[in-house]
Amino acid sequence: MIELENVAYSYGGGELLSDISVKLAPGSFHFLTGPSGAGKTTLLKLCYGALLPTAGVVRIFGADVRAMQRDDVAHLRRRMGVVHQDCQFLNHLPVAENIALPLTASGRDAKAAEADLDDLMAWVGLTERAQALPPELSGGERQRAALARAVIMSPDVVLADEPTGNVDWDMSQRLLRLLVELNKMGKTVLIATHDLSLIRAAKVHVQARVLRIANRRVQLAGADL
Amino acid sequence: MIELENVAYSYGGGELLSDISVKLAPGSFHFLTGPSGAGKTTLLKLCYGALLPTAGVVRIFGADVRAMQRDDVAHLRRRMGVVHQDCQFLNHLPVAENIALPLTASGRDAKAAEADLDDLMAWVGLTERAQALPPELSGGERQRAALARAVIMSPDVVLADEPTGNVDWDMSQRLLRLLVELNKMGKTVLIATHDLSLIRAAKVHVQARVLRIANRRVQLAGADL
Amino acid sequence: MNLGLGNLGALAAGDTQADRVVPRTGFTAQLTLFAAATMAFLAVFTLALSLASGRLAARWGDELARSSTIRIVAPQDQRAAQTEAALRLLETTRGVQSARALTDAEQQALLAPWLGPDLALDALPVPRLIEVIEAPDGFDATGLRLRLQAEVPGAVLDDHTRWRAPLVQAAHRLRALGWLSTLLIALTMGAMVTLAAHAALAANAQVIAVLRLVGATDTYIARAFVRRFTLRALGGAAIGTALGMAAMLALPRASDAGSVLTGIGFQGWHWAIPLLVPLLAAIVAFAATGAAARRTLRELA
Amino acid sequence: MNLGLGNLGALAAGDTQADRVVPRTGFTAQLTLFAAATMAFLAVFTLALSLASGRLAARWGDELARSSTIRIVAPQDQRAAQTEAALRLLETTRGVQSARALTDAEQQALLAPWLGPDLALDALPVPRLIEVIEAPDGFDATGLRLRLQAEVPGAVLDDHTRWRAPLVQAAHRLRALGWLSTLLIALTMGAMVTLAAHAALAANAQVIAVLRLVGATDTYIARAFVRRFTLRALGGAAIGTALGMAAMLALPRASDAGSVLTGIGFQGWHWAIPLLVPLLAAIVAFAATGAAARRTLRELA
Ligand SMILES: Nc1ncnc2c1ncn2[C@@H]1O[C@H](COP(=O)(O)OP(=O)(O)OP(=O)(O)O)[C@@H](O)[C@H]1O
Ligand SMILES: Nc1ncnc2c1ncn2[C@@H]1O[C@H](COP(=O)(O)OP(=O)(O)OP(=O)(O)O)[C@@H](O)[C@H]1O
Ligand SMILES: [Mg+2]
Numbered sequence A, B: 001m002i003e004l005e006n007v008a009y010s011y012g013g014g015e016l017l018s019d020i021s022v023k024l025a026p027g028s029f030h031f032l033t034g035p036s037g038a039g040k041t042t043l044l045k046l047c048y049g050a051l052l053p054t055a056g057v058v059r060i061f062g063a064d065v066r067a068m069q070r071d072d073v074a075h076l077r078r079r080m081g082v083v084h085q086d087c088q089f090l091n092h093l094p095v096a097e098n099i100a101l102p103l104t105a106s107g108r109d110a111k112a113a114e115a116d117l118d119d120l121m122a123w124v125g126l127t128e129r130a131q132a133l134p135p136e137l138s139g140g141e142r143q144r145a146a147l148a149r150a151v152i153m154s155p156d157v158v159l160a161d162e163p164t165g166n167v168d169w170d171m172s173q174r175l176l177r178l179l180v181e182l183n184k185m186g187k188t189v190l191i192a193t194h195d196l197s198l199i200r201a202a203k204v205h206v207q208a209r210v211l212r213i214a215n216r217r218v219q220l221a222g223a224d225l
Numbered sequence C, D: 001m002n003l004g005l006g007n008l009g010a011l012a013a014g015d016t017q018a019d020r021v022v023p024r025t026g027f028t029a030q031l032t033l034f035a036a037a038t039m040a041f042l043a044v045f046t047l048a049l050s051l052a053s054g055r056l057a058a059r060w061g062d063e064l065a066r067s068s069t070i071r072i073v074a075p076q077d078q079r080a081a082q083t084e085a086a087l088r089l090l091e092t093t094r095g096v097q098s099a100r101a102l103t104d105a106e107q108q109a110l111l112a113p114w115l116g117p118d119l120a121l122d123a124l125p126v127p128r129l130i131e132v133i134e135a136p137d138g139f140d141a142t143g144l145r146l147r148l149q150a151e152v153p154g155a156v157l158d159d160h161t162r163w164r165a166p167l168v169q170a171a172h173r174l175r176a177l178g179w180l181s182t183l184l185i186a187l188t189m190g191a192m193v194t195l196a197a198h199a200a201l202a203a204n205a206q207v208i209a210v211l212r213l214v215g216a217t218d219t220y221i222a223r224a225f226v227r228r229f230t231l232r233a234l235g236g237a238a239i240g241t242a243l244g245m246a247a248m249l250a251l252p253r254a255s256d257a258g259s260v261l262t263g264i265g266f267q268g269w270h271w272a273i274p275l276l277v278p279l280l281a282a283i284v285a286f287a288a289t290g291a292a293a294r295r296t297l298r299e300l301a
């Protein structure tokens, strides 16, 4: 699905990430962890083509990101669900339309998927807030909406950056279950989080691998969690 | 310091908060918890005069918020440090200037406080990022900057909304210590969070009271934590 | 909020700190500059048009509109007597300021284009011409004509007013149109600056929220925006005025014949008038942005 | 990105979904509408000015500039002979299309304003007038004058061209100025719409980021903005054109005397020309916003 080969990245100063090789196989479930500022968000952005590596090769669905046109990237994004750390919405459209946005943007009929949309909104507990505008949501509600938007197209890959940073424990378990379900349907999942208890809880449901960024490298974290 | 008397609040639909009476005494340390969407952020906004209660009375430093002019609110804010859940900065100014903003906005000489600023930046681990613009920060770095900005004026009251949602455990302990130090200097502190382990950890250092929002009311949470 | 006109001076003095807290807002800034420059450029032209047509109206009005001619067409022997009679009659006519018979030399000069300069007028039955200067209120041409008909059979009143009045009126109308346009341009500039300021303020809702959060007063926030926009309008209008005046100088100079059309331009101290344009633009921008800021800050409260 | 002019039609057809994803951006929208309306209003006036001065130049050019007069001032007995001689000379002059002596009746009509209608021209030493019509290239006035001096001593060439040419030239210059202004106004509108579009796009960086995140192509995003701005410019220009034409109709009608100044207006099918203004505005806005969108999207990549 997504392959990083000897990838390095720098925002202009020193290298933030060096010589990183990661392969997200189809149907795999990964956590990405590491201290604040280590580069979790940066690595995720490399994985969905929002940043181009300063060295090495990133392949998404087999295609080298550096060879892509902007419209190619747009088409790839339709097969990926991304949850940003700072959730971004169209503030002038109600939550329900924001969640359905991937459908409209790719020219599909949002009406046809209405049943799915309703189910999903119910699962993340936003049914009552469906017609609210994003600025009228609470922090946790926004995060749930972002996750719902990421999975509405049932994409091949879900990349989620701190999807549970602002929700309480019960809700974080619900959101995790949603991602586990998708994984069981064969989708690839990568979750960046600093919350080790979330990772521990997930291990009960799913065979997850934990990647840890430290000192500009990615290591496979062991049983020390 | 801050008193809520039989306060109710509604955003237009049904009542979100009803008949709430809370008193934040000078030098007290409070946590505010409750499920996502319960009204933690709303209650905080009532405490610093960003929202006016639909019923009841809110008094800040003894003054009824409903009788205040907008410039009175501005002057009160200078005695309060607030951390928003979605940290807001001036994106065109470097982090250091953003943290010093309460000084400049109240007409004080930011130069005089430079030593304090440097200490504070070091404590929250932002010394190296001092000249970066806010959009160039990681999620956790932004949260730390927001907390630093809230305490730079060493305000009488600190109100922090999920100040540790995006940072790892070690960093959250550092941030907590900062607030505990302020409390020991006699400042009033209120932290809204869904993270119960943070509350448990705090109890080691400080006599904290835990308020819990459930069913539109605020209860004092007991030993069940 | 204390944003009276008296603060315009304090504004110019500046506050670098307050300046920094408002982002440059690139394109809105350029739009304001550009709109101010365009409007100032136009204002310079309409001002010039107004002043020029004012001059034209004054000239025509003074020199031409108030003079008429009476032609005494009579046999050679009766000409002198009839001329005398007409002049006496004119002396008692209300609205006639003065009247005099043209000399032979003057008449010769008038007729030269048609008859050549070598005519001996004495020998010809050429009519005698009387120049009549009206009093400011003018006289009753019909009444005069009737009286002349009765008392001086050979007199024909040739009333220039009939010819000139519409021209003078047109020049007056043109001047009024010019002033109206100048006013419209000022209003347009005000509207554009207001809209641009509103757009900038709306786009900076987050900046305003942050500043409020850290305890900045509305006066502080408003002043930062107002200062930015006033200076921009001043700068843009100065550029536009300079360009407008340069274009005015570059226009082909008024030849005598074409002065009606190409005489648009400033003369003498009138060149100082367009220099007021940037100042007025700054005042308009100051007032407009102040209102916009107050409104936006109230709405975002 | 596929945003050629051919898409202008597809654009009008619309896509309600794509429309919704771009926020209304209140003040920038109003600014665009307002700028387009103002510019269209001005365009209508300068168009009218250009057309009117074109008409004026044509009229003066055709009727007056190409005619001259020759005056034969000679003793009564030589007049006929000299007139004959002058006419023969003119027949062989390059650049003279035709020449003829005026009849007594015509001369009487010309002189009537000065001498009264009762003159017996035969009895007077009044010069004979010859009307000369120039060929399009005109003739060499100095050369003709020299030849006349040599062969027809009593002939005086009165060259109207000297009088009329500057007027015609001025009218031509005015027309050129009018067209230049129309062009400048179009450019100004383009610049304003571009800046407004840039401002809107910059203010909507987050909207663009969100749309990209969910897999919208740049064409889709650009089209939403371009459509919005093109329709706004079209609407604004239509309003401005309507107001401009209404104002034109409300202007005092051209009296004959003042037609130089107040004859600004449309005549006949020329009324259709200002209707092109909104269309042109839409095309300008379409091109300007397209360029702005492409640039912003590239920068935000
Ligand atoms: N656009 C940028 N320009 C310059 N530096 C950047 C930019 N974005 C991020 N950085 C820096 O790169 C480092 C890694 O950022 P990143 O967002 O990847 O961290 P993270 O692991 O996601 O941290 P967190 O857990 O706090 O979200 C940080 O120090 C950050 O300041
Ligand atoms: N401006 C608003 N208009 C309408 N409803 C709002 C507005 N702001 C918040 N709400 C609603 O009020 C409820 C409480 O919001 P609040 O932000 O106080 O919750 P919270 O306890 O902070 O939740 P979280 O832990 O998710 O941040 C939510 O359901 C939210 O959707
Ligand atoms: Mg991050």
Ligand SMILES: [Mg+2]
Pocket (backbone or CB within 6 Å): A138, A139, A140, B040, B041, B042, B085, B161
């Ligand atoms: Mg909240």
